[in-house]
Amino acid sequence: MADQHGIFLRLCHIRDTEEQVHGKGKGKGKAAVQDVRLSAGVQKLRDSLLGQMYLDQRFETVHFYHQDARSFPIGKVLFQGQPIALAKKNTFDAAHWQKQKKPGWYFGTWPPTCAEDIVGFVDDKHVCFSCKQQEVCECDYELWMDGMQLEMVKTVRLSEVGPGEYGCFARRDIDWYENLGEYTGELRPLKQGRKSLADTQYSAHIMMGPPRPKSVKSGGQAKCNVDATHRGSLFRWLNHSCNANARLSWGRVGMNRRVLVVEAMQPILEGMEITLDYGQEWFKGKHKCWCKSVFCKNPAQPRTTVQA
Ligand SMILES: [Zn+2]
Numbered sequence: 001m002a003d004q005h006g007i008f009l010r011l012c013h014i015r016d017t018e019e020q021v022h023g024k025g026k027g028k029g030k031a032a033v034q035d036v037r038l039s040a041g042v043q044k045l046r047d048s049l050l051g052q053m054y055l056d057q058r059f060e061t062v063h064f065y066h067q068d069a070r071s072f073p074i075g076k077v078l079f080q081g082q083p084i085a086l087a088k089k090n091t092f093d094a095a096h097w098q099k100q101k102k103p104g105w106y107f108g109t110w111p112p113t114c115a116e117d118i119v120g121f122v123d124d125k126h127v128c129f130s131c132k133q134q135e136v137c138e139c140d141y142e143l144w145m146d147g148m149q150l151e152m153v154k155t156v157r158l159s160e161v162g163p164g165e166y167g168c169f170a171r172r173d174i175d176w177y178e179n180l181g182e183y184t185g186e187l188r189p190l191k192q193g194r195k196s197l198a199d200t201q202y203s204a205h206i207m208m209g210p211p212r213p214k215s216v217k218s219g220g221q222a223k224c225n226v227d228a229t230h231r232g233s234l235f236r237w238l239n240h241s242c243n244a245n246a247r248l249s250w251g252r253v254g255m256n257r258r259v260l261v262v263e264a265m266q267p268i269l270e271g272m273e274i275t276l277d278y279g280q281e282w283f284k285g286k287h288k289c290w291c292k293s294v295f296c297k298n299p300a301q302p303r304t305t306v307q308a
């Protein structure tokens with residue numbers, strides 16, 4: 001029976017066969033081998049199997065695998081000893097919400113009972129990420145989401161940036177302002193007080209509940225966390241850079257779904273790492289930054305030794 005591991009093994013076999021054909025040894029040099037050396041047929045087969053590995057409807061839980069430079073999966077990614085599960089869309093667990101106090105600027109019934117109570121609304125000014133229009137549209141979230149899942153696997157490769165550390169890399173050239181897909185995770189209340197690494201590194205904010213009624217003249221809109229610590233999309237592994245080439249953007253798909261997407265802020269060339277700016281909050285702790293950008297706000301090494 002086909003399962004994720006079975007497809008992984010098939011991909012390993014294809015990779016090994018290709019390496020024998022081209023007589024390439026193991027080790028670091030492998031990273032330099034580009035797609036160019038793979039026949040179109042092999043590339044097609046690899047991509048179709050990768051899609052199946054992540055998106056086959058029959059798989060109950062799907063885990064992430066990190067990939068080599070040609071996007072072949074190498075092994076399951078673990079975080080604190082546990083595999084990370086794919087969340088095609090935001091998940092909701094009522095237990096996280098029951099004992100929470102209703103936040104200010106929340107205009108729905110409390111507590112929320114499902115993901116739709118939180119993200120099943122749209123905000124006036126938002127653009128639809130499916131049709132790119134600001135006007136009322138009939139785009140379907142589920143349909144967009146399904147298409148985007150496959151697109152993400154084709155656009156982004158998850159690879160090691162250091163031992164046990166991962167990042168997202170462009171599998172093709174990406175355009176200005178291109179939407180790369182949804183940032184998903186568990187919908188959880190904002191944490192009060194001291195925040196852990198997970199609260200900033202793997203979480204992003206999204207507005208929650210119905211938009212502020214017109215009768216409420218001024219004020220804000222309550223937000224919650226999209227927490228991708230244990231489950232999420234590929235974008236969970238986006239690393240921080242003080243000179244980031246992508247950002248998170250709020251918007252909607254159709255008239256019943258609020259979404260948070262990853263958007264390119266500049267052209268990103270094939271092979272480049274895709275990065276986000278985690279914001280000031282992330283630097284409050286003792287985190288040092290390894291982005292090596294000349295704009296770095298908190299370099300891990302003295303600036304003078306950073307630039308090659
Ligand atoms: Zn639309």
Ligand SMILES: [Zn+2]
Nearest residue numbers: 242289291296
């Ligand atoms: Zn930096």
